[in-house]
Amino acid sequence: MEDTIFEELKASGNLPTPAGVGMRILQLTRTDDYELDEMGHAIMTDSSLTGRILKLANSAAHAKARPATTVSESILRLGSSTVRDLCLAFSLVSERSAGSCSAFDYEGYWSTSLARAVVAQALSGRLGIGKPEEAYICGLLGDVGRLALASVFPDQYSAILGECLDQSPTCCLSKEKESFNIDHGQVAKCILEDWGLPESFAEAIQQSATRRLLEEGETVEQSLTGILRVAEGLAEILAADETASPVVWKRLGVQFEHARNALGMGHKVFEAFVDGCIGEWINWGDSLDVGTHPQRRVVDLLRLVEERGGETQEEAKPAPKSASTPKPASKSAQAPAKPRPMVAEEEPVHILVIDDDPVSLKVLEMQLKKQGYKVTSCANSPQGLKIALDTCPDIVVADWQMPEMDGMELCRSLRRSELGKRMYFLLVTGKGEKDVIVNAFDSGVDDFITKPVLSEVLSARVKGGVRLVRLQRRVDHDNRIMKRQVAELGVLTRKLRATSLTDPLTELPNRRYAMKRLESEWSSTLRTGRDLCLVMIDIDHFKSVNDDYGHDVGDAVLKEAARRLKAAIRTSDEVCRIGGEEFLLICKNTAEDEATVVAERIRSSMADERMAIPGFDRDLTVSLGLAGYEPKLKSFNQLMKLADEALYAAKEGGRNRYICSADLDSQNEAA
């Protein structure tokens, strides 16, 4: 279900993706048989990336070994797949630009994600669970689902964020499901799988997203999921804004205590541990240009919890979303982000003038200002190019003959970028150059004007450009509206499709969906050789429930059965309602004998506890038939048939049990 929805998210083109070197590495390592050298070379082209990989290879976990100084050593030490995954994660961080969702706190997101990475890494090392670098990656990418949803649905996500203000992130889950039919935990899982990261990462991230906050008295699960859950709580505290409301600070204080308890650490030990994490976080923040709170330590956090958490709502200062007080400040926070400028139609036209002769430059500037345009001037062409790409003027007026880079070359460079393609380019030429002007149009110049530049002529030529600018702005505006409408349409379509693939009563996927899914899993199995197991489930004596208690009770029973089924299966399993009282469980990557564990769990969840339905005083049981993939099978229908036969055998054998197709075979052979 979520796969089809995810495909549509991908089609929007707005999902966060690793860019630059990260993208190259993603492409390089799509299949498993890539050359380590190639990956190493790709990494080395990016000095900051190299630095970060080395930093991680030399982190505390590997302190005893001789320091690694080359990329190859790092690959040997960390493992090639870990290095690959790190590259993807780092490139996502470094390529980030301001996003389009107004209510989403992008800087805070990265600050928290980095904190989560650092804490997870430390916990992994300390508790000896998994590899610290893997925990680091999962921490860094843990919340990518929310980033993705905010990028694909900026307006709707802003609304959801508004509704969940001050709440913990799990609050968003149900709202996301409502609006997009997918929640951020699932999106994160899909993205990680899409990038080829290990399934264990993807599942751990999804798990921790859906069961985030530690309860009182919980201890840490000895797994990646467990680490991530603790790391999540601590990361939120580390990155929290001073100006957050008392409700938030109170919650954070509670989280802090739960984390300490879960880890079984005394106060002093725990505080030292957290301070260590803070130090690492600040360190990494500098390296990745992600904002942190360099002045804050645990003592400060505890004080904030006391003071701010203790305030009542009336005493509390208002906490604006875009806080004016120090937020985690990153160095690039001063530089403006680089989204395509969305200029209103009525705004004055912006013209950039470039000429190395200061007198001509000044005269041009004055001429244009007099005509009412907003003018920037620059006497140096390489710098002019940079200014153009940074500030996106509507029109560029440049002299042809300039040292370092002439006007035509400047135009050609400009046209190579997406932003530069949209600017109207006016070239200023000398009298004698008219013959060569034909070349100007090849290099992308829109029009030319000869010196000496008369004000009236300049005005006329510029007006031509302005007309195009206005048209462009209108087109941009319409495009923005259309994009929004298309996105909304997409959501509606998805909802519609979901409805046609969903059983309305139990809200499980229906038979139509089951068959599609089965077909896809079947080809996947044929292709990759991975296991596949089907479990046919049938509620025993269901007909008599309807007969004896009526259809209302029957429906309630089905709903409860569906709920128990969902609770008993694993995240990689999917259960569908394919008939009146018939269900099909698809277990991918699972062999028949493994699936028996799930089957037993299901059987007992039905039989051991009576359903609490008013008026219903019967015990309910199910029969199950399992069939695992075998090469001798020619189609998934045959597999279904085997499962069906096993189910039949279970019924015949007395119900409230599961039978494996393999056992049937041996029984038949023995007979």
Next chain:
Amino acid sequence: MTGTPSQFPFEKHVHGGCANAPVLRESSILELLTLGGEGASELLIELVDLYLEDSAVRMAEAQGGFQDQDPEQVSRAVHALKSSSANMGAIELSQLCANLEAVGSGEELTPELLAKLEGMHAEVQAALRELRASYSA
């Protein structure tokens, strides 16, 4: 300092050298003043300063080119000077620069030519300084 252009005391300062050929063309200066609008004198002063500074640099480059008998260096140096001189109304100087730009060989870069260039430039500088002075009051 607003008012009709005839109030501006520049006429006597732009005439120098040959009595029939003013060093700085009136209409060009007028255009600049009109361009400046309310801040006409400020603009003019700014432009004169820019010109004086820039042209000194270009001249030095040109002199070097003459010395090395390098027509390309001369050409580059006078290209910008040509435009800026034209802007400031120094039409004759601008024309000379245009001719120099087209010079093909080192032999044409005679000492006489250089002297002519330097002489004209000096005249223009003087005229502009006087102009500037009358507007700085």
